[in-house]
Amino acid sequence: MxxxxxxxxxxxxxxxxxxxxxxxxxxxxxxxxxxxxxxxxxxxxxxxxxxxxxxxxxxxxxxxxxxxxxxxxxxxxxxxxxxxxxxxxxxxxxxxxxxxxxxxxxxxxxxxxxxxxxGTATFDPEKIPVDADNQVFEEEIEGLEVTMVNTGVPHAVAFVDDVDDVDLEAIAPPIRYADVFPKGTNVSIASPNGSGGFHQRTYERGVEAETESCGTGAVAIAVVARRLGRTDSDPVEVSPPGGVLRVSFNERGNATLTGPxxxxxxxxxxxxxxxxx
The missing domain is CATH 3.10.310.10 (Diaminopimelate Epimerase; Chain A, domain 1)
Structure with a gap:
C-alpha cells in the first residue's frame, strides 16, 4: 500500500x-x-x-x-x-x-x-523548558556559552566569530542531550554578517543532525541578538546554508518569519x- x-x-x-x-x-x-x-x-x-x-x-x-x-x-x-x-x-x-x-x-x-x-518567544525556564532558577543568558552549558529561548520549540543559541569554523556535529549533541533540558533542545549558532544580520547553523532535535535551514532557529537567533544588543535591525536577515530568511517584529515584539x-x-x-x- x-x-x-x-x-x-x-x-x-x-x-x-x-x-x-x-x-x-x-x-x-x-x-x-x-x-x-x-x-x-x-x-x-x-x-x-x-x-x-x-x-x-x-x-x-x-x-x-x-x-x-x-x-x-x-x-x-x-x-x-x-x-x-x-x-x-x-x-x-x-x-x-x-x-x-x-x-x-x-x-x-x-x-x-x-x-x-x-508567536511570542519566551525566556521563561519553565516554558523552554530548562532546569534553571532564572533565565539563561550567555551561560556555559557543555562547553558552549548559550542563551535559552523557546520560539515554539527550545533553542540553545550561541554567538561565535564564524559559524563555518565550528564543528557543529561534535559540539551540539552534548548540549542537545544535556541533563538540564528535560525535553532536549535544538542548538543554533550564529555569527554576524557585518550588516546587522547573521549567518546561521542549527542542529535540530528530532532530526539529530544539522539541517540546511531552521525557521524557529532563525527567529531564536534574531530574538536573542536583539535582547543582547547585538543588532537593532528590523528585519533581521538570517542566512542558514540553504538561503536567506528575514525576521521582523511587530509593535508587541512578536516575530514574523519570511522566506521562499x-x-x-x-x-x-x-x-x-x-x-x-
Missing amino acids: TVPFQKYHGTGNDFLIIHADEYVPDRGALAERACDRDTGVGADGILYLALEPKFNPPRVVMTLVQPDGSVAPMCGNGARCAAEWAMDRTGTDSVMIDTQAGTLRADRTDDGDITIEM VEHEFDGEVAVESPIEP
Whole structure:
C-alpha cells in the first residue's frame, strides 16, 4: 500500500506533505523510513495536513513527525511550506495554520515569499523548558556559552566569530542531550554578517543532525541578538546554508518569519500495514 505525497522545501528545510486523511498506521515508523536520505525519499520531516477551506482565511491543521519518529509542536519553515501547500489548493494568499504551539497566520508577500507569524518567544525556564532558577543568558552549558529561548520549540543559541569554523556535529549533541533540558533542545549558532544580520547553523532535535535551514532557529537567533544588543535591525536577515530568511517584529515584539518556499515534486511512499496478532 502506498500514499501520495508532495515534497516542499523552505530554504533547503525539506518536508514530505501527506494529507491527514490518508491512512498511515504508524506515522513515526513511516517518518523514520521515508526521511532517511540514503534509503528513503529524504526529508527533515513529514507534515500531515488537514485543510479546512470553509473558513476565511482557510485553515490548515499541521502535525510534524520528525525523522526520529517524534512529533514537534512547531516548525517555522514547515509551517511556511504548509501555507504554500494550502494556498495552492485554495487560491488564496492568506491562511491560518493550527499547530501544537498555537494558531498562526501566514501570508504571501508581493514577491511570492511566505511570511508566517511566530508567536511570542519566551525566556521563561519553565516554558523552554530548562532546569534553571532564572533565565539563561550567555551561560556555559557543555562547553558552549548559550542563551535559552523557546520560539515554539527550545533553542540553545550561541554567538561565535564564524559559524563555518565550528564543528557543529561534535559540539551540539552534548548540549542537545544535556541533563538540564528535560525535553532536549535544538542548538543554533550564529555569527554576524557585518550588516546587522547573521549567518546561521542549527542542529535540530528530532532530526539529530544539522539541517540546511531552521525557521524557529532563525527567529531564536534574531530574538536573542536583539535582547543582547547585538543588532537593532528590523528585519533581521538570517542566512542558514540553504538561503536567506528575514525576521521582523511587530509593535508587541512578536516575530514574523519570511522566506521562499518551493514545491519540488510529487510521489508515493510505501506504507507498511501493522502486523496482525
